[in-house]
Amino acid sequence: MDTRGIEQMLGQLRATADAAGSKSTTASAAGGADFSSALANALQEVSQAQESAQQMSQDFSSGNSDVNLQDVMVNLQKANLSFQQMVQVRNKLVSAYQDIMNMQV
Incomplete structure (x- = not known):
């Protein structure tokens, strides 16, 4: 199983999460959800699923x-699905960022 592409994508997502975390505003202080921490937690869960x-x-x-083929296949599919979901989230974030940057002020 080639994991270079997966590791590269996770690195990009982590960098995006770190950048979002460093620019976070007072949303968490006001009682709102902290998007950067939610994104970081999701990235961590995807990473753990991949490693497992x-x-x-x-x-x-x-x-x-102690390990049977059915469990291996189920875990590989779960990890694959969670990674694909994270890629789609990243794509939506990039699209939203591009839309915002192209807005006329």
């Missing part, structure tokens, strides 16, 4: 009898 699936896959490949 990869570890299970390696355990199965090495012949560990």
Whole structure:
């Protein structure tokens, strides 16, 4: 399983989350939801799902009898779906950013 593209995408998403976190306003102080922390938490969950699936896959490949193929496949699919969802969120954020930057002031 080639994870270079996944790692690159996660790096880009983390950089975006860090940039959003450094520019956050008083939304959390006013009792609102803190978008940067929500995004960072989502990125962390996606990363953990990817790492867990990869570890299970390696355990199965090495012949560990505690890991069965069904669990490996389910975890790989869950990790894949969560990553695809994060990519779609990133695409929407980029699109929204471009729309805002193209607005006439």
